[in-house]
Amino acid sequence: MPAFAECAAVVGSRAATPYGSAIAERLARDLAAAGVTVVSGLARGIDSAAHAGAVKGGGRTVAVIASGYEKIPAASLPLADEIVRSGAVLSEVGEGGPFGKGAFVKRNRLIAACAAVTVVVEAAEDGGGLTTAAAARAIGRTVLAVPGDLDRPGSRGTLGLLRTGARVCADAGDVLAAMRPLPVRAGDADARLRAQLTRSPLTTEAIALAAGLGVEEALARLWRLQLSGLAECHPGGRWSARLPR
Numbered sequence: 001m002p003a004f005a006e007c008a009a010v011v012g013s014r015a016a017t018p019y020g021s022a023i024a025e026r027l028a029r030d031l032a033a034a035g036v037t038v039v040s041g042l043a044r045g046i047d048s049a050a051h052a053g054a055v056k057g058g059g060r061t062v063a064v065i066a067s068g069y070e071k072i073p074a075a076s077l078p079l080a081d082e083i084v085r086s087g088a089v090l091s092e093v094g095e096g097g098p099f100g101k102g103a104f105v106k107r108n109r110l111i112a113a114c115a116a117v118t119v120v121v122e123a124a125e126d127g128g129g130l131t132t133a134a135a136a137r138a139i140g141r142t143v144l145a146v147p148g149d150l151d152r153p154g155s156r157g158t159l160g161l162l163r164t165g166a167r168v169c170a171d172a173g174d175v176l177a178a179m180r181p182l183p184v185r186a187g188d189a190d191a192r193l194r195a196q197l198t199r200s201p202l203t204t205e206a207i208a209l210a211a212g213l214g215v216e217e218a219l220a221r222l223w224r225l226q227l228s229g230l231a232e233c234h235p236g237g238r239w240s241a242r243l244p245r
Contacts, residue, residue, distance in 0.1 A: 004113070004114055004115055004116050005116050005179070006035065006036060006037055006116070006179075007036065007037040007038075007039050007062070007114055007115040007116060008031055008036050008037070008038060008039065008115050008116065008117050008118075008119060008175050008179060009038075009039040009040060009111050009112060009114065009115035009117070009118040009119065009132065009136070010024055010027060010028050010031075010038055010039070010040050010046070010047075010050035010119045010121060011040055011041060011046060011047060011050070011108075011111060011118065011119070011120055011121070011128075011129045011132050012024060012045065012046030012047070012120055012121035012122040012123055012127070012129045013045050013046055013121075013122040013123055013124060013127050013128075013129065013154050013157075014043050014044050014045040014046075014047075014128075015045060015124075015154065016044075016045035016046045016049065016121075016122055016154070017122065017152065017154060019148070019149075020045070020046055020049075020121050020122035020146075020148070020154065021045065021046065021049040022049075023121055023146055024046045024049040024050045024053065024121045024122075025049040025050065025052055025053035025056070026053060026171075027050070027053065027119065027121070027146075027169070027171065027172055027175070028040075028049070028050040028051070028052075028053030028054040028057065028061070029053035029054065029056050029057035030057065030171065030172035031054070031057070031059070031172050031175060031176075032053070032054040032055075032056075032057030032058065032059025032060065032061065033057040033058065033059060033237055034172060034176060034216065034219050034220075035059065035216060036059070036175070036176070036179070037054075037059070037060040037061065037062060037087070038050055038051070038053070038054035038059070038060070038061040038062070039061070039062045039063075039064065039111055039114045039115045040061070040062075040063060040064075040111065041063065041064055041065065041066075041104075041107065041108070041111055042063035042064075042065050042072065042076055042079070042080060042083075042089070043104075043128075044075070044076070045122075046121045046122055046129070047063075048076065048079060050121075051063060051079055051082075051083055052079060054087075055079075055082050055083065055086075059086070060086050060087045061083055061086075061087045062083075062087050062088050062089075062090060062114065063080065063083050063087070063088070063089045063090065064090045064091070064107055064110050064111045064114060065089060065090070065091045065107065066091070066093070066103040066104045066106070066107035067091065067093055067103065068091060068093050068095040069089060069091065069095065070095055072089075090110070090114075091107075092107075092110065104128055105128065105131050108128060108131045108132040108135055109131075109132075109135040111132050111135075112132050112133075112135035112136035112138075112139065112141060113135070113139060115136070115141065116141060116142070116178075116179050117136075117141060117142040117143070117144060117175060117178045117179055118132055118133055118136040118141060118142070118143050118144070119143075119144045119145070119146070119169050119175060120132070120133050120143070120144070120145045120146070120157065120158055120161055120166070121146045121158070122146070122148060122154040122155065122157075122158060123154065123156075123157030123158055123161075124153050124154055124156060124157050125153075125156045125157050125160065126157075127154075127157045129157065130157050130160075130161070133145075133161055133166070142167065142178045142179075143161060143165075143166045143167070144166055144167045144168070144169035144174060144175060144178060145158040145159075145161040145162050145166040145167075145168070145169060146158060146169050146170075147159075147162065147168060147170075170227070171223065171226075171227075172223060173220065173222075173223025173224055173226065173227060174223075176216075176219065176220040176223060177220060177223075177224065189211070189213060189217070189221060190221055190224075190225065192211040192212060192213070193207060193211045193213070193218060193221055193222065193225065193231075194225065194230060194231075194241075195211070196210045196211050197225075197230075197231055197239060197240055197241040198240060198241060199240060199241060199243065200240060201234040201236075201238035201239060201240040202238060202239060202240070203236075203237060203238055203239075204218060204219050204222065204237050204238075204239060207222070207239055222239055226242075229242055230242055
């Protein structure tokens with residue numbers, strides 16, 4: 001399996017809204033908890049929220065930067081230090097190397113190449129996240145976009161992606177489904193999972209073991225059951241049956 005198969009890029013606008021930042025952080029946190037390595041660009045806004053979410057999820061995250069490490073902005077250095085404890089900061093530019101106009105667009109092709117899927121959370125019509133999405137499509141990788149407020153400039157780029165075939169991303173389950181397509185015979189496995197869901201939250205590992213599934217497959221299916229209103233996720237990665245409201 002290629003290294004990028006278990007990586008997802010989460011990118012978007014530097015001028016992120018509170019909504020976009022919250023979505024990016026939650027998405028990255030849940031993906032990291034599911035064992036996915038989150039790739040982004042360490043820029044302010046969506047990128048930084050994605051890296052921070054992956055760190056909070058106790059997983060790995062990789063920052064692909066457009067310059068040498070010495071040119072990382074001071075405000076981003078604490079996050080970069082956190083990233084390298086369990087992940088990496090990568091650049092094709094050595095210390096003191098060239099760094100000018102177009103460096104970020106050039107860098108974005110590497111973000112796309114490092115991931116099986118690219119998720120754009122917020123982007124204006126000319127946003128940098130769109131160049132990452134274009135690079136991903138050029139090499140045959142899947143692109144997802146988070147729907148946003150139709151009246152917000154930062155949603156126009158993601159709306160354009162959805163209009164041109166990007167998958168809708170509402171949560172980590174959509175990303176996992178794009179990364180790890182489920183076998184055709186989903187019914188039997190889903191039924192076994194539902195049989196293990198009780199009123200008391202259980203860990204993903206316990207549910208997977210009882211259902212005779214791998215943890216990663218069980219988690220992807222649980223996310224789908226949640227979208228269908230049949231399962232509920234609780235803090236600590238625990239799951240229960242969705243009770244009537």
